[in-house]
Structures are given as structure tokens and as C-alpha cells.
Amino acid sequence: MAFILWIIAVILVIAGIASLFRGEMLWGIVLIIVGLAVGPGGYSIFNR
Structure with a gap:
């Protein structure tokens, strides 16, 4: 489960960085x- 969460987190952060470069700051x-x-x-919200 931790590996899947790590993969999802990486994808979200990379998508966020790509959005920043495209000018979509928020x-x-x-x-x-x-x-x-x-x-x-x-x-992590899942560790609480």
C-alpha cells in the first residue's frame, strides 16, 4: 500500500510542477x- 501511495504522490507532484511551468499557478x-x-x-493524511 505504501508503494502505491508513493507512486500516486510522485505523479501528483510531477503534474503540479508541469502545471506551474504552463502558468497554472493555483x-x-x-x-x-x-x-x-x-x-x-x-x-501523510493516511498515517493519522
Whole structure:
């Protein structure tokens, strides 16, 4: 399960960075924050 969450978090963060480069600042920041909240490392909403 942790591996799947890690993959989802990586995809979300990469999509957020790509959105920032396209000029979609708000969407990019939201995707990065959600990716960090889902990921098993650091802060995760699933570890609480």
C-alpha cells in the first residue's frame, strides 16, 4: 500500500510542477500540496 501511495504522490507532484511551468499557478500548487499530503514519507493524511 505504501508503494502505491508513493507512486500516486510522485505523479501528483510531477503534474503540479508541469502545471506551474504552463502558468497554472493555483492548480500546480494544489497538486503539489495534495501529493505531499498523500505520500507515505513526511506528512501523510493516511498515517493519522
